[in-house]
Amino acid sequence: MDHQQIGNNDCDTSSILITDAKQALQKVLEAYGEDVATQVFGSVVADARCRTFCHLQGVKQIHCGAYLEKMKGKKRPAVPKIPPAMDHGTLWGKDGKTPSLFVSQPYKLAHNHLRQVMDFCEANGLEVEIAGWPSWWKPGMALTVIFKTKEDTVSVEDIVGGNGNT
Numbered sequence: 001m002d003h004q005q006i007g008n009n010d011c012d013t014s015s016i017l018i019t020d021a022k023q024a025l026q027k028v029l030e031a032y033g034e035d036v037a038t039q040v041f042g043s044v045v046a047d048a049r050c051r052t053f054c055h056l057q058g059v060k061q062i063h064c065g066a067y068l069e070k071m072k073g074k075k076r077p078a079v080p081k082i083p084p085a086m087d088h089g090t091l092w093g094k095d096g097k098t099p100s101l102f103v104s105q106p107y108k109l110a111h112n113h114l115r116q117v118m119d120f121c122e123a124n125g126l127e128v129e130i131a132g133w134p135s136w137w138k139p140g141m142a143l144t145v146i147f148k149t150k151e152d153t154v155s156v157e158d159i160v161g162g163n164g165n166t
Helices: 013-032 034-057 068-072 111-124 156-160
Strands: 060-062 090-093 099-104 126-131 144-149
Touching: 013 034, 111 126
Parallel strands: none
Antiparallel strands: 060 090, 090 099, 099 144, 126 144
């Protein structure tokens, strides 16, 4: 359902559900504040966003430690390389074993972070994509920074048609 359609037709069931959900979230906002309302929203959509990311990128999470050297087929060094602006980092691969994406979900990126990210990508032969969607770590609060090998150049925008939503 397009965001412009939300609540425009009060006669159909989906509009009634959406209106009820909006009213319930508004009550949470008024009673507990913006942070709690954002957390409630996030708890509803987080898992779906992560599943959508996996499906659209064709990847599975690699659960044996998120460090960038794995993307180059190397073993864990004594001091792993950590991308700038790293927060809530996860490693992803097409088969769940061979890494192709490293995802960070920071709350902000300042000017100096952006320069560091670009320098880091140049030094390590990576591409980067920064977007609000599909952040599943506190959706609406965190960004999504996707580091990928240059061979894996498909972007979220390419996959979802440029609107950042599914």
